[in-house]
Amino acid sequence: MPDRFCFSKRRRALSAGMALLLLLALSFSLVACSQPEPAAAVSILSSNFVGYDFALAITKGCDVQVSLLAGGDIHSFNPTFRDMAALQSADLFLYTGGESDAAIETLLSALPDCPTFRLVDHVPLLQEETVEGMAGGSDAGEGEYDEHVWTSPQNAVKIAAALADAIVAADPDPARQARERENAASLIASLEALDRDFAEFFAGVSDKLLIFGDRFPFRYFAAEYGLSYYAAFPGCSAAVEPGPRTLTFLLDKLKTTGAKAVFHMEGGAHIVADRLAAASGLPSVMLHACHRVTPEEIEAGATYLSLMRENLETLRQYLS
Ligand SMILES: [Zn+2]
Missing domain, CATH: 3.40.50.1980 (Nitrogenase molybdenum iron protein domain)
Known part of the structure; x- marks a missing residue:
């Protein structure tokens, strides 16, 4: 049974084509979806669950809207027209940034002013590997980076710290910035505690x-x-x-x-x-x-x- 949550090269190509179609549709969608959203001071959009979750934690108690695109699965980017309109006006867009995000990169090339944050830019990357006994060797080991960078809690700490900087930079209000810094420190402390507990267990x-x-x-x-x-x-x-x-x-x-x-x-x-x-x-x-x-x-x-x-x-x- 095909697993719709993972992404073959063939589907990546299809998705890039789909992004082009969506680009064409964007101008219509902006008209079609023009009913006003409840206006938060700052709007953050994420196509990655961890980015979404960390942004929510960092902006807790602030007038910031954080939304998760396309169900948050990094390999099935399938935004609705409403998502596309939101992306057009987002103050910050978070995404993973690996090869699976080719469709997102295509889309963003038409939105050069959209500030972005890629999770893969803030951690040392490892190549996807094929270990002994593994099937699918022909689809791996071709120099692709593994995109699931957040599964390491130490990486999660680095991503949270960099994301806090990006959110503070996207938010012009000094009072909110102070709160975002405080929230980020608390998130990072929890992630470090998680890391210590795993290390102690292992x-x-x-x-x-x-x-x-x-x-x-x-x-x-x-x-x-x-x-x-x-x-x-x-x-x-x-x-x-x-x-x-x-x-x-x-x-x-x-x-x-x-x-x-x-x-x-x-x-x-x-x-x-x-x-x-x-x-x-x-x-x-x-x-x-x-x-x-x-x-x-x-x-x-x-x-x-x-x-x-x-x-x-x-x-x-x-x-x-
Ligand atoms: Zn995956």
Whole structure:
């Protein structure tokens, strides 16, 4: 079953074409959607959940409107006409900034005055990698950077600090700027505490191995804490069927390494993880990459911090 939350090169090309069509539609949309929005002093738009979540935290209590575009999934940029009109008048637009954002870059080329913030510009980047046993090797290892930079809490700290500067620069009001600085300091302190808790936990884990029956968007997380991993596919490969060699490899690792679970990421049907779970007798367990966060999760109060803390509890249970 195709996974609409990840992005193949073919779909990237389609999306770039779609962005051009949307550009043509923009002039109409501005007329069609001209009913006034409730006017906040500053308007921030994000196509990335973590950018949205951090901007909300930094502007808490300020007259700043923060909106999430296209469901916040970095690989399925599909703005409505209303989003397009909002982008035209945004004071700051946040996006991930990897190869998957080609459609966004195309769109922004027609909006040269739109101030932007790219998450990938504020952290050291790692290349997407293909580890032993992984399927989809032909789609990976071509020098593409892994885009899921926020999965490392240390990266999250860097992104939050840089985002605070960008928001303060976009907001002309000194009183709000002071509050935004205060909020950012508190967000950064919470992210640093999260990082310390993960580091402390992993320091006590003798076998830091994750086995994913899924794609693996935790490259930066694994690099930060010195974890090794096996997975069915790289970062956000569009492949959905790993083939018998990968399945056999992962099943063998599940049976011979003392693994207590087969992991999968959020979203999608995690069929491969479930199949491996059934064959190994281990549970199929989700680690949330804060990659695709549903409106229901957001409504229920999910934040980067809450989702990552849930991951920490899950890891406490299944890694020792
Ligand atoms: Zn992805």
